Amino acid sequence: MQRQERDLRDLVFGDSLGEIPEAELHAISDHPQRREELNRLLRLRESLLSLSEEEPPRRIVLAAPPEEEGRRWWNFGFGSPGWGFAGACALAAAIVFHAVWAPAGSPEAVQTAVAPPVHFQPVAASSDLDEQKIQSLVDARVSAAVTKVRDELNAAHRQETARMVHAAEERLRTEHEQELLQVREAMSYMNKQYGRQLVANVALATELQSRELR
């Protein structure tokens, strides 16, 4: 019975990648041409597998925080490198707001906001008093908002700095390891070259000696 011959490339480079069944090996070894072809393919496979993998020259680290739909506005302002500018804008707006709206007696107004006086005022004076109260409340809220934003910015800044330091340390460590690896590989290469040189020298010396003896 004539069995259909398998493509040897499938045997050597197929999904089993070089795991050739015993029976197929026996069948191939009976045919000199196919045996030679198989040997060539195996040599080619060996050569291709000798390619060493290189370390990437730099490490990749993702720094951006996760983008969540509901937080995009926050990321745009404060989560990105531009947060410093946005923070400064918020602070400036708060100062301008405060300067425009705060009357001369604003310290008292703030105090009123903290502990508002509870007593009856004549109707004629109530308009001024309401304005003063509103002003003090606005001042207190702006001040609280500015403090909150400043604290959050500081926290984000600290976190970002820590992350950058960590990334830099990691990169340095990796570079150091890579340099060590390169030195090791260079040493190995030099040793091989030295070995070859030695073998050649011995062969030459033997040849010379035999000539002298003759």
Added chain:
Amino acid sequence: MIPRVAEDSDLVLAAQRGDVEAFNRLIGRWEKRIFNYLLRILGDREDAMDVSQDVFLKAYQKIRSLQDADRFSYWLFRIAHNEAFSLVRKSKPEEEWTGQGDGPEWSRRMASVEVSLAVESALARLSPEQREAVVLKVCQGFKFEEIAEILGAPVSTVKSRLYTGLDVLRRVLEPLAERPAKER
């Protein structure tokens, strides 16, 4: 073929929930393979590094669109394939990639021994598509169906590219393999 599927899928799920550290761990696991794949395709370390970064950035941006976390590796290689060939098309729109073996990038890797240099030089003679098929099959160890998924091409096309590429490699490498024996 891919021994860390379970762990990778856990990390993928965590990254999909917005865990950046999980994604950074995935990068740590895959960056060397992706870099080497790109290096073989592009033949330039800086290009390979730049494209690697783009690949992982794109992967992070699209990670939520990945339906099956177990298929992360093929999905990642698919992104790498698209990015690499986008660069190849941009830089060499009409030319065939031949005769790159004498380029400085291919010859200056001091760590490689002669065989590796010869193989790299021979690989550079293949077209990018053939080279990619050889790299994915032999160096990265993917199965034909997996490569077909990465390339978005039928298995028959993958096999054809691989075998044509191997024939070219044989023609280039065999005289080199026989030379030392003759010289001896």
